[in-house]
Amino acid sequence: MCGIVGAIAQRNVVPILLEGLRRLEYRGYDSAGVAVVKDGKLERVRSTGRVAELFEKSVDTQGLLGIAHTRWATHGVPSIRNAHPHLSREQIAVVHNGIIENYEELRVQLTAQGYEFTSDTDTEVIAHLVHSHYALGNTLLDAVLATLGELVGAYAIGVIAADDPDHLICARKGSPLLLGVGVQEHFIASDMSALLPVTQRVIYLEEGDVAEIGLMGYRIFDSNRNLVERAIHTSELSNESVELGEYRHFMQKEIYEQPQAVANTLEAVCNSQSLIPGIFGAEAAAIFADIESVLILACGTSSHAGMVARYWIEEIAGVPCSVEIASEYRYRVSVPNPKTLVVTISQSGETADTLAALNYAKSTGMDKTLSICNVPESALIRNSKLRFLTRAGPEIGVASTKAFTTQLAALFLLTLVLAKQRGRLDHAAEQRHLHELRHLPSAIQAVLRLEPAIAKLAERFADKHNALFLGRGLHYPIAMEGALKLKEISYIHAEAYAAGELKHGPLALVDKDMPVVAVAPNDALLEKLKSNLQEVKARGGELYVFADAETRFESTEGIHVMQMPEHAGYLSPILHTIPLQLLSYYVALQKGTDVDKPRNLAKSVTVE
Template structure:
């Protein structure tokens, strides 16, 4: 039979796969199987659907079965779904209801999904915090932390594993957790972590961050860390995806489906969850001053409204972007919490406009990149008010002395950098540790408008995929 043939063949297969097989002699049967690559079966009225995730099939059904590694779905017309493993042992499929609606999968009047998702961020961050920050905005609680309090509080070290944009969120998470909780945190590229025989033990907590929950390298890093006895905490957006199923506990970011390939609202959602994780842990450990804790929680609650203020700059950034379509290179600079934002801003520009861009800690300029500065090199500097403001001012003066063009993102009311920079964009003031949630948004808009001016397909940039399910 087709099923037996598939089971025998897969016993010989090496590597990852998600496959659907038909036999032209028996057109009423499909056999589908997966290993290390996502596959879901949608169950409709007298019909079935196969896809890598629930998003493309929610238009037809909200009932899905997520296949596990080594499982095979046997679909026959007019019969119920049957799931077996490679040894023909029958499994009981768990049917899950997808909490998606079609409105979330449409552009809603926006020219691109990416712009829609940038503008959704205030509501998404509000949804992310709902039920986690109380109505008085004086306490934040993540149930995953409370349910696993002993294991998390006894951790000697946190290791964050992620790829791409999620890795940048991890760099911000590192600073938040170390600052609030006084626990050492390492941030690793999952692709490197899984292959370098890392030192992991049972007192470590590994935080795996992934928008799709299907990132192959991050999933492999999770399995490696689990095999060494580490406790795994997942931060994902896609409910029911592989990483949430593989981790011990975790938190969803609840920002809704992200269609644009270049991640926007998922990044700010990840940073929000990491901030809430750090605050919850710090309060349980007693490592954060009560007044400071209160000020951060209250400010976090205000972030959605401040994001709405930033989004009013859209037209100004659209106009500004027209002058930079000529550029072949960009440099993005930031310090402290703004350094990962510089990396993320540069990545967005690379992904959708195909302009080469690099992010650096501003102080590293003089260790090499300053050689690139001339009148043709735009330099984006995140220069909001913080403990390192004077240092960033000095870095801007170094760039201007070499005729560089500076686009500065400053705090509203700044009268110093605004006088020096070629262009300054004023942003609402916030507490330093939450600055990334404000400063990221205009960088997303800048990258978007430059790409649109260049006539690029911003939602589906070349060579990129939304869920990176291969190595």
Template sequence: MCGIVGYIGSSKASNVLLEGLSRLEYRGYDSAGLCLLEDGVIEITRSVGKLVNLKEAVKDRDFKATAGIGHTRWATHGKPSFENAHPHKSKNISLVHNGIIENYLLLKEKLTEKGYSFKSETDTEVIAHLIESLYEGDLLKAVQAALAELKGSYALGVISEKEPDKVIVARKDSPLVLGVGSGEMFAASDIPAVLSHTRTFVFLEDGDVAEITRNGYTIYDAAGSAVDRETKNIDWNPVMAEKAGYRHFMQKEINEQPRALIDTIRGKYSLESGDVFFDLSKDLKESLKDITRIVIVACGTSWHAGLVGKFYIEKFARIPVEVDIASEYRYRDLIADEKLLFIAISQSGETADTLSAMRMVKKMGAKVISICNVVGSSIARESHSVIYTHAGPEIGVASTKAFTTQVASLFLFAMYLGRQRETMSAGESREFLKELVGIPDKLEHVLRLDGEIEDLAKKYKDASDFLYLGRNVNYPIALEGALKLKEISYIHAEGYPAGEMKHGPIALIDSELPVFVIAVKGSVYDKTASNVEEVKARDGIVIAIVTEGDTELAGKADHIIEVPDVPEELSVFLTVTATQIFAYHCANLLGLDVDQPRNLAKSVTVE
């Protein structure tokens, strides 16, 4: 949520900032603004709504500034409005801010007593006045002093008319990276914002404050000491973050899943030996033999991936697994020790609730592995070991390829544990690996069903409600399919275990209710087929995802989507893709903003 871009160099800062903010639109926002040091004087332009409004506001301005900061805001304190949009200013200082300041009301009272007046409802304006009140000729020191008084989370970009040759940035519990160029420096809340200008990045750690100039940067830790942080070269191609001819990023990312899966599993297995390989730390590898239980914690789509992972780990490694929602888990009386393996799943690696839960159990002695997509993210850095999904940039807010690569990573990790614990034979492992390697090709087949699924979307896009049913490993896919539909089409949808239908949801079924049933062949096929009978007996509309060649359900369902025949455990890759395509077409046909659905953000970095 929210996006920050900062620049200092020799190019037109307005162009760099607007381009960067455009690449951060996927994060979700309701207003935007620029702050430029024009001839040494701060000039702020803000707008409510989409970034196009900000571009319209500045299109006739011939800015010369070569330093500035930009922001897209997602409302937390104060409604979306011109007054609440960033940047905010106090005399000679201006800043942008992501995060939440918990003690802002107390600070606001103190600053009001000192004569500072407030024009917005935001906690951010408090920071601007606080820094100004502490300024004594050194912007860096003023920012450091102000941060010592703040409680909460922040990523900051700060500039001053009195020191126009620098930008000060800082972070705590909210992502911020530095981009290193030649004679120029960048700051951003996510890599894609400045990837077209540099591939060299420095990931700030919690408590870090950095002073950036045209010639480089200096980073200080929370204690004020100058520190070195590792630079990383990012191999994402800027073109990877473009639509490549697709109508929407989500459509492009659905179609990228075969490639993303190949990149995720590549180099992690041997078909000859049946072994699976992960680059885990030595200490973690040694401790795995003593693990007695596993807890997977995540939010949203990543939580659904964790539910699938539970099936895999318990089947292959015979270890009990709990899967929990991070925002619930972190507020319970936790039971964790050195025999617990904690798996954190997050596409961005910055999900606030997941990060907080991870930190709590880590302090209690648990071993921590993370599964995420962003190199150098907070969750990745603070884990004992990390499994990267290699999905590449995922711009659409509704996650697609991140989910399937998370599931692939969990599948391989379950097999890894099974081989380590000798609960899975080399022969069994080889057979599953052969099937996994074939999944990208099978996915291509599902993608070719796009037109057929679009026709279904045309028929049912105006339905007010949907029910998604699944069993066993496909129950989480029912949840995920329902989530995708409501996220981007705003159609109410509920995912349910098919066997639980008679315990409540069956009361909803009538001739107007479309019911998506995932009924591929496997251990629970007959049971699921019975559930289809129950729906049809009450005149419900059945859309069934079935295995190619299924004749039994073809005669019972109103519509069928046939997917290739694969082992039940791997069917999730095919069934979830079919539900993604259906949700996409419903939203597109309804004329909605598929990539940036209302009220949602890509990276949820506040509670």
């Protein structure tokens, strides 16, 4: 969740650190800070405002070695005293992502040794532990290594010492961290986007790695403390991909990037004449042939993608499929089946709950694993036998948009491959689906043309505090996703229901002040849905219907119909997602909320 940046150079690193933090703002944070070594002392500046405020407070701060951090509160309220970096006796400075599970025990131990705690965080124990070992005459590297042996939990850390201007120490376990390689300057960061202005050459540190970084080079030690070499990767990210450009918000930009993002995701398939298992990895054909069921593990928006996929996989491929919320899955007793394909879905590939669920599934003997992810070097990708990259490009807005639609595209490909391998997809059906996939980016572009009408519709939500979203079948998870988007960025309380469930309780909520948003595709459940909507109208509810062509919905008093350009069959959930994203975006504008950085939320949820 939090963001880390560190640098050692022959120039002032403060602008590098602060620009890195600015580029990590999308991850979500409630405070920020920077610490540098200068003339044998540590200089620290912290703020509970935006990174822009930290820029202003740091104008006189300079140094050739430093670390910086944006914090998303776990232990301790958002405040200056809880903001990173944390210091120990003005000699050691630490930034930390993750959670130290045994911090209370360590805090008692360190207090008994005379250390004074000035924050409520778990991180401060790291700073004092490092100092306790450093004060014994150990090098900074050895002091950090000794400290790591006492920590229980997850961490990515950066450590500097006031009297050692030549070294920056970093380590990771359960939280992502990378090393940026420059010319007589080196960097660390929790996200590649932070380093784009200074380097595109990076090393993705492995689980348990510790690195000692200097001006001229670096040393990396693995989890067994053996000196190792890690490959240097050249990132394909560009500055333009993480800049706002002509758009008002990143969310708006990313909504409009969806035609290209989906096209990029489908490129390899749509340029071919047939579907092959190899698009999911060299072992895919053998693994898919040996499965009896599919288990999808994901959180938040990604779990909604999984719920849509369950309908596809069972109906088209004929394979039993279940979807589990990753944060719940490993804490219940389940019945493992080694012939299950375990599919994990994540935009970042670093979602702690999803990674833990994957590892738990593997521990039960379910080792047939596939990850669908947007980040090629992520932990999720590295820990799965099979993988599919969604190629959505950087997603900066906290509320996921293009990651969701590209995940759906990937899951539909998985469905078709499984169906073909089981003899449930003949040549004609395969060609028809490939044609529909090739047309999908253009179909999304057509839906985006509804933006002005949706912006006008959003004005009616400005004074609302609650909303209901309805869908049936394939589109029930899309209603759930629409409700999630609205609550995430506009702070309107929104809930989704399968439309047939209205009469089993939710109708009690319906009145003239409760907008009811309905997803109305032209499918087999349309007439059932129309009956459900009449139940709303009869009770004075105001309906907002996103309807396919030829559904014969008409705008009348109390019913506002938004006509979709076409019906896309099985791919309809992808198209119906777009107007709900736009509706949420424009309602948030009406409410005046911070669209890209909604309160209390983070982009990459790397703590449990």
